[in-house]
Amino acid sequence: MMGLNIVLLFKYVPNTNTVNVDPNTGTLVREGVPSVVNPHDLDAAEFALELREKYGGKITAMIMAPPNATKGIEFLLGMGVDDGVLITDRAYGGADTLATSYVLAAGIKTLEHYDLIITGQETLDSSTAHIGAQLASWLKIPYVYYVTEASLDNGALVVNRQLESCTEKYKVKLPALITVLMHSHPPRPITLENKLRAVIKKPVMMLTNNELKLNIQCTGLRGSPTVVAKTEFVSKIPRKKEIIKDKSPQEAAAWLISKLKDEGFLN
Amino acid sequence: MAEIPDKFDAIVIGAGPAGSASAYYLATKGFKVLVLERGRSPGSKNVFGGRVYVAPLKEIFPDFEKSAPIHRWVTRERMSFMHGNELVSLDYEGNDHKSFTTYLSQLAAWMALKAESAGASIVSDITVTGLLKEGDKVIGIKAGNESVKADVVIDAEGVNRLVLESTGLVQALKPSQVALGVKEVVKVNPEVLANEFGLGEGEGMAWSLMGDVTSGLPGGGFIYTNKDSVSIGLVMLLDSAISGANDEVYKYVERLKTHPKLSKYFKDSRIMEYSAHLIPEDVSSLMPPRLAYDGLLISGDAAGFLLNLGYTYRGVDFAAYSGYLAGKAIEQAHGLGGMSAANLLVYTKLLDQSFIMKNLKRFSGTHKLMRNRRLFTAYPAMMASLMRHIYSLDYESQKMFNTVLGSAKENGMGPFTLLTDGIEVMRYL
Numbered sequence: 019m020m021g022l023n024i025v026l027l028f029k030y031v032p033n034t035n036t037v038n039v040d041p042n043t044g045t046l047v048r049e050g051v052p053s054v055v056n057p058h059d060l061d062a063a064e065f066a067l068e069l070r071e072k073y074g075g076k077i078t079a080m081i082m083a084p085p086n087a088t089k090g091i092e093f094l095l096g097m098g099v100d101d102g103v104l105i106t107d108r109a110y111g112g113a114d115t116l117a118t119s120y121v122l123a124a125g126i127k128t129l130e131h132y133d134l135i136i137t138g139q140e141t142l143d144s145s146t147a148h149i150g151a152q153l154a155s156w157l158k159i160p161y162v163y164y165v166t167e168a169s170l171d172n173g174a175l176v177v178n179r180q181l182e183s184c185t186e187k188y189k190v191k192l193p194a195l196i197t198v199l200m201h202s203h204p205p206r207p208i209t210l211e212n213k214l215r216a217v218i219k220k221p222v223m224m225l226t227n228n229e230l231k232l233n234i235q236c237t238g239l240r241g242s243p244t245v246v247a248k249t250e251f252v253s254k255i256p257r258k259k260e261i262i263k264d265k266s267p268q269e270a271a272a273w274l275i276s277k278l279k280d281e282g283f284l285n
Numbered sequence: 286m287a288e289i290p291d292k293f294d295a296i297v298i299g300a301g302p303a304g305s306a307s308a309y310y311l312a313t314k315g316f317k318v319l320v321l322e323r324g325r326s327p328g329s330k331n332v333f334g335g336r337v338y339v340a341p342l343k344e345i346f347p348d349f350e351k352s353a354p355i356h357r358w359v360t361r362e363r364m365s366f367m368h369g370n371e372l373v374s375l376d377y378e379g380n381d382h383k384s385f386t387t388y389l390s391q392l393a394a395w396m397a398l399k400a401e402s403a404g405a406s407i408v409s410d411i412t413v414t415g416l417l418k419e420g421d422k423v424i425g426i427k428a429g430n431e432s433v434k435a436d437v438v439i440d441a442e443g444v445n446r447l448v449l450e451s452t453g454l455v456q457a458l459k460p461s462q463v464a465l466g467v468k469e470v471v472k473v474n475p476e477v478l479a480n481e482f483g484l485g486e487g488e489g490m491a492w493s494l495m496g497d498v499t500s501g502l503p504g505g506g507f508i509y510t511n512k513d514s515v516s517i518g519l520v521m522l523l524d525s526a527i528s529g530a531n532d533e534v535y536k537y538v539e540r541l542k543t544h545p546k547l548s549k550y551f552k553d554s555r556i557m558e559y560s561a562h563l564i565p566e567d568v569s570s571l572m573p574p575r576l577a578y579d580g581l582l583i584s585g586d587a588a589g590f591l592l593n594l595g596y597t598y599r600g601v602d603f604a605a606y607s608g609y610l611a612g613k614a615i616e617q618a619h620g621l622g623g624m625s626a627a628n629l630l631v632y633t634k635l636l637d638q639s640f641i642m643k644n645l646k647r648f649s650g651t652h653k654l655m656r657n658r659r660l661f662t663a664y665p666a667m668m669a670s671l672m673r674h675i676y677s678l679d680y681e682s683q684k685m686f687n688t689v690l691g692s693a694k695e696n697g698m699g700p701f702t703l704l705t706d707g708i709e710v711m712r713y714l
């Protein structure tokens with residue numbers, strides 16, 4: 019086998035440190051909020067790069083998003099990913115997870131060859147963790163979530179899947195899809211050399227519905243059966259600060275417990 | 286596909302107004318330019334008050350007015366002196382398009398895009414950590430353990446000149462040389478812009494505040510109206526802010542917004558952005574000993590090119606124009622056979638002939654005015670009591686001259702102090 023052809027899926031999300039929710043509509047205020055590569059997808063990118071270092075091959079970053087997500091592809095190229103595909107079309111806007119995975123599946127099918135699809139565990143801004151399972155189902159390939167390690171064994175992939183209390187080991191046929199456990203692979207820094215290559219060679223391909231030729235009843239808002247019935251506001255719990263001074267540890271603990279009781283956090 | 290060059294014609298450090306103007310000019314002249322920006326994207330790290338003078342930018346970018354992110358043309362200037370709950374304001378309404386309001390993040394991003402479209406390579410998320418040298422000659426830049434070579438480097442890294450410091454070309458900033466600016470951009474109801482600010486479609490206001498703005502610390506405040514938001518902030522001399530501020534600096538902005546005479550402008554407003562940044566203050570002491578070295582030019586805030594008139598700042602147009610002149614100097618040095626210090630010296634000449642140096646020389650003393658505390662405390666108080674005396678008549682009217690002297694005396698100033706301060710102001714402004 020001549021190395022692994024990896025498709026790295028990622029999302030470009032509003033940086034939630036700065037995000038606000040519109041109290042009237044309950045939707046995210048995205049305007050003016052800078053976007054970043056979904057942080058959990060950086061673990062996936064690191065995972066992919068380590069696999070490439072071990073087995074050779076190539077990594078293609080892919081995203082369905084508006085054109086500004088090219089900046090996200092550039093960031094991943096800076097980490098060392100080989101090339102990128104931006105899938106973008108007005109007809110794909112307003113998609114729920116079903117319509118998103120449908121388009122991504124079509125995008126992946128345009129690639130000459132792929133062995134492994136890697137995604138993050140979930141996104142910062144929606145966190146459904148649907149995309150992996152849905153996409154694998156469209157493509158009819160096996161998938162494993164919460165992966166922490168992977169290696170090749172006679173053309174099959176052996177993976178560790180981390181659960182709360184145990185680790186499971188699976189062997190799956192390729193092509194396959196895995197989602198990488200969040201925080202398991204802290205990303206490497208981007209390098210000037212990789213960035214230069216990204217900016218000067220621009221190895222980014224764009225796909226629109228002219229290429230994918232999907233039925234637009236199945237994409238974007240029209241292809242999205244999910245309806246947000248209601249968003250409810252969770253009111254902010256105001257922070258309070260009191261400094262405990264001049265008390266022994268015993269006294270301080272007793273004081274803290276009585277405070278927490280007063281506030282209704284303990285009974 | 287394009288090849289990655291072994292060496293660029295020019296490398297620009299920083300994609301602020303200065304850096305992008307250089308990159309744009311050089312790229313249009315066919316130079317292979319690389320811009321390195323430490324932020325996520327050009328514009329993400331740039332902070333300013335809110336108003337830019339347009340003429341220099343139109344000279345650099347011929348299509349500026351057509352496609353740049355211009356929020357509102359400043360048609361209304363207001364200068365206010367605050368004392369307690371009193372406000373004395375001067376209002377000027379003009380109608381020519383001399384300056385406009387914008388977000389620097391948008392303007393810097395636009396300028397970088399122009400440079401990129403002209404053929405410059407812009408690489409963000411990379412921090413330049415030093416200059417690559419061969420003897421005394423600068424031959425490129427370092428970023429961590431990586432490096433890239435170029436015939437010439439333009440340092441446009443802004444006021445916090447870590448690259449120049451690390452190379453030993455300038456000394457570390459001293460608190461007495463810089464001011465601290467803090468600013469909020471708040472979203473306001475469109476009706477507030479129309480009714481309270483009295484602005485029509487596309488019209489904007491630039492408003493400077495003096496007096497009880499910074500609780501007596503030397504400094505001032507500013508308010509600029511954007512398309513559908515308002516920028517409000519304060520600038521304080523850093524050394525006095527360090528020694529005299531008894532609250533976190535953002536609280537001073539909060540206090541300003543809730544001032545009894547200002548709060549109506551910020552009714553139902555929502556903070557979109559909070560930022561803080563240094564501003565060159567004692568400009569002449571910040572200027573590097575030289576602006577052109579073998580293989581190196583310095584432009585923008587890094588060179589100390591900022592004009593502070595107390596009521597307005599001009600930094601963006603100065604930065605952009607100095608970057609543009611750096612580009613021209615490189616073009617000329619190229620014609621002369623290379624990027625030696627001698628050939629690049631034309632940069633200094635171009636600067637001297639430009640409005641940049643002329644203004645900086647003309648106003649070289651203004652920062653000394655900032656050290657005159659009376660200007661921030663006693664005079665605003667005097668203006669307020671003067672107006673109070675003039676307008677709150679009971680029975681008898683006072684003679685103007687007596688009222689002035691009376692107000693001055695009330696605020697602890699005799700005729701002699703008035704005279705010397707008056708002369709000082711006339712001299713420097």
Ligand SMILES: Cc1cc2nc3c(=O)[nH]c(=O)nc-3n(C[C@H](O)[C@H](O)[C@H](O)COP(=O)(O)OP(=O)(O)OC[C@H]3O[C@@H](n4cnc5c(N)ncnc54)[C@H](O)[C@@H]3O)c2cc1C
Nearest residue numbers: 027082112113114115118137138140141144146147148149
């Ligand atoms: C009713 C409804 C309307 C929506 N409207 C919009 C809208 O108008 N605009 C909008 O931006 N979002 C919209 N969304 C959100 C959007 O559908 C989801 O964010 C998106 O489908 C992915 O789901 P997720 O974020 O939960 O990803 P998860 O399933 O949590 O993501 C898992 C992994 O899949 C990969 N992945 C996720 N999204 C993509 C992608 N787009 N391209 C490539 N890889 C990806 C990443 O590796 C990620 O880590 C809407 C959602 C709903 C329910």
Ligand SMILES: Cc1cc2nc3c(=O)[nH]c(=O)nc-3n(C[C@H](O)[C@H](O)[C@H](O)COP(=O)(O)OP(=O)(O)OC[C@H]3O[C@@H](n4cnc5c(N)ncnc54)[C@H](O)[C@@H]3O)c2cc1C
Nearest residue numbers: 299301302303323333334335336413443466585586600601
């Ligand atoms: C609060 C405040 C209010 C102001 N108000 C106004 C105003 O109303 N009007 C006006 O005209 N001017 C104003 N100014 C001044 C104006 O903002 C500056 O003069 C102007 O931005 C200078 O441009 P520059 O390109 O030299 O530097 P900057 O805008 O500071 O840009 C420098 C760039 O270099 C990058 N950089 C720095 N170091 C490195 C490195 N080592 N490697 C890579 N990249 C690096 C930075 O991230 C940044 O993008 C104000 C400034 C402040 C702080």
